[in-house]
Amino acid sequence: MDFEMGEGLAKQAKDPKQTVKKLIIYLSPHKAAFIVVFLFAMFSTVFSVIGPRLLGRVTTALVDGVVAHWLGTGLLTNFPYMMRITGWLIGLYIISALCHLAQEIIISRLSVKVTYKLRTEISEKMHRLPINYYDTRSHGEVLSRITNDVDTMSQTLSTNLTQLVTSVTTIIGVLVMMISISIVLTAASLVVIPLSMWLMMAVLKRSHVYFSEQQEALGTLSGIVEETYSGHDIVRAYNGEIRAEEKFIEANKKLRQSAWKADFMTNIVEPIFNFVGNLGYVLVCILGGYLVVRRAVTIGDVQAFIQYIQTFTQPLAELGVASNQMQATIAAAERVFEFLEEEEDSPDVEKSFKKDHYEGNVSFQNVRFGYNPDKIILNDFSAEISAGQTVAIVGPTGAGKTTVVKLLMRFYELNGGKILIDGVDATDFTRGDLRDIFGMVLQDTWIYNATIMENIRYGSPNATDEEVIAAAKAAHCHNFIRALPGGYNMVLNEEASNISQGQKQLFTIARVILKNPTILILDEATSSIDTRTEILIQKTMKEIMQNRTSFVIAHRLSTIRNADVILVMKDGDIIEKGNHNELLECGGFYADLYNSQFSEGITEEGMIS
């Protein structure tokens, strides 16, 4: 039995009723399985509850026989009768065990199935949520719903539901048997029950307090640990070791103060149960013995009663623990359902304007957009870009340069106006078809846990190995890939510490080259990339931009100067538009930026970051 009741107490559901309702609806397809489980649970408890009573009959028969022998009436022990009952008993126990086993197996299958389904739904949901959902939440938050919350749900749900059924049936069954044996004895042992309930509640309440205190202290301590370890260099460089230690020791002391009390509470739950159980046992012994002497009950009944009272306190305790865990389950379920009920992207058009070949003309027509409809940042933006042109998007940090790009690929919906690709409204494509037209290389390179080959092939699943290698060559990463251990078969992972940021970026460029898109989207920002790789990246980018419509989030003066169209952004809005010379002539924000660079003698690198 599980006495860890501290977990999950801190998390409370906001609207438990509603969540329980949803949970029931979610589980309703498995109604039949649940009913079967409940039936099996009931059978198994009923059969095992009958056991002691039958066993008591054997004892009674035995005592009768012995007493008869003493009295000299010669009535010897009735062995066939006892044997029959024992046989029955063993049969019952086996049936009960089989029911119990069936119940456990069904519930474990059910719980695995439900968990699997929940996770699948969450994963699919992830791909249907609008991008702005992720803008406002940390990855950790979403991640913990997929893993921790689903885990909590599946684990506690299955065990607690059966626990509930088993406990309730056991309590009722035992009570019925006890009453049928002797009302007086039952009344006597019922004195014990309120006592055990009261003790249980007191312990649970106390331990709740200590456990939340412990959780809180642990949180503080973890905070200190995390901060100190991740600032390890700074702590050492500033001679902060002793101060960090002092802080830690204090938090550690606090933790210990609550931890030992919480631990103590956990330790005494079992002994307290034993105590209550033993108390009932002693009471029944005394009272039962008295009643047997008075011939009010048989000795076998007292023996059965002792067994009953021992099985009685346990389900009570289990109910207490289960109801506590149920709270954690509901809180977890609430978060999971919340995620599953988030509003999704609008549905795609049914008939996409998909073509085999695109020119690459892009037209912005009176585009209006804001991440939040109340705060429009792009007001009435229009521009025509013909096939093959290069568009440089320029502006200081935080100006919203990536917004334009994200709108092109329909990561967000417009609040007004249209974007046309080769004259077709972007919303007349399915999102997938629209995005197939584009190839995108963003600043934060994304690779996944697979070989370099698979990473480059990402997005063009049908490409042959030769094609992948050709793309790698075009991206100038073939040579260093070959030098890596395992070459193209080297498995990349998140840390991939022997692969530099710049090299990863070259992989993602190769990925785009392989896809051979009509329109290219590039981010030039290469802040922490070493200079040599940067030269390679620039060279590659220049090559693949040729003869392709390209949108470049530009940082390099050469790119900007050579662009056909420059979009100057500030505070989320496009404030100027034109080519380099036009913009210089009009003497606006761009001209300021450009001139400030020469007057202060700072190079292009620092100009727009």
Add this chain to the structure above:
Amino acid sequence: MSKIFEFMKPYSGMILCAALLLFTEAILALILPSYMANIVNDGVLPGHISVIWRNGLIMLLITLLSVFTALGAGFFTARTATGVANDLREAVFKKILRFSSAEVNRFSTSSLITRTTNDIMQVQSALTMAIRQFIYAPIIGIGGIIRALERSPSMTWIIALATITMVGAMVILFFVAFPKYKLIQVLIDRLNLVSRENLSGILVVRAFSTQSFEKKRFDKANKDLADTNLFVDQAFSFIMPTIMLILNITTALIVWVGARQVSAFQIDIGDIFAFLQYGLLIIFAFLMVAIMLVILPRAVVSAERIKEVLEAEGGVPYKNKPLPLPDDFKGEIEFKNVSFRYPDALESDDNVLNDISFSAKPGETTAIIGSTGSGKTSVFKLILRFFDVTGGAVLVDGIDIRDIHKEDLHNKVGYISQKAVLFTGTIRSNLLYADKNAADETLYDAAETAQSADFIKEKEDGYESNVAQGGSNFSGGQRQRLSIARALVKKAQIYLFDDSFSALDLKTDALLRQALKKKMKDCTIVIIAQRISSIMDADKIVVLDNGNIAGQGTHSELLKNCEVYKEIASSQLSDEEVNNGL
């Protein structure tokens, strides 16, 4: 595990108390059934009510006594387990604080955090259970067998049979389920990895329309986990029914066999009652030990991970009698034929730094440039003695830094790391981190120089504004400026800037540089940079390439005679600018 025992030693007194109390508790539990047998044999059957009362009263007393011993044992156990955990945490934390960067990298920060928190909690809860079960259960088990033998040796085989069956069943289960059970954690990690990748690559996934590919990838991880879980869960489904069945059949057997022996006048009826109780006690004791054996491996893994930290070799050795720094410490740094490789590097790995010699003089700005992996940051870590050189020497004012007290050295160095690190607290507490006795004026002055005064003033609480964990409530640029301000509060002679201006916009960057130049007239300044533009006007530039010095000199000197530098310059500057420099 041995390491844990070491930490338990100071608590041996408490453990002894717990053991004594548990021993008493077990003995009390063992004698209880014989009083019940007395009630039946001498009270109920002959009809002596006074015997029933007397024995009943004794039972009541025993029960009361046993609850007190249990509470006491619970107290000592809890104090011991949490005490050991407390000491372990402190030892681990202190040890990690003194790790050099090599050990931190080797373990990884997140793993060190887990080891300090979760792993130790794991050990704590296992310890609690272990103290109780490993003392209580064997006494009950062995004592129960002895008592049962006394009562009725002829029925002991039933208990032996039950115990063997039960332990056998547990062992089989253990061997069937455990390999897969261990696999579950791996599969969960895999599922988390795929989920995390999906989340971090949400834009890429959509841009390449690879949702179905990702769904398949997720489904595979999900399915693998589900299948393994199903196997393990089903295997575990057998536990409770089997245990209950064995228990129940044992009771039936005891009564049945007991009945035959009573009829044959070999035992008394009360003995059956007592025997039933002993049987239950013994079987539960064995069960508890078996369960412990299943739970324990997890704690052992945690204990091993803790031990790894505590026994990690390395760190930087400090002299017992360090040399004092001169009162008029100037802050000249000299690298003399320095070579360096990581302590845990493979034989085949190259040196990170190879025969590096250069000096950085007070009043001058020395810049270090080179591609990633060229060893720039290692240069700083050597100056700070986060590592020791493997060849040559690093000198400050002519003294080998290995001869200096660590605190003395660090007091003279203001280090601004690549990643701006702020601590939970207020802006003031973060600035005071450099020098807790600094006057307010010093703080304001430092903030002013670091171009932070304005945004601090704009905050409602000014210098008392809260800094959240990791400084997450400040922008990257603000964090960088605050960490520069903190270094300034220190009033050091040597300043090390590791790419510390990257998050600043042009204007702030320029203002900050101007202000710094004014403030640090006599200081030795070393700057690591990616961009030539930020170091062009340095007094000396050291160009690193693959751990070797490719050249050193001023911007124009290097443009003339250093290939690597020229290459970097032409990639970052326009031809016009490169030519201007010449």
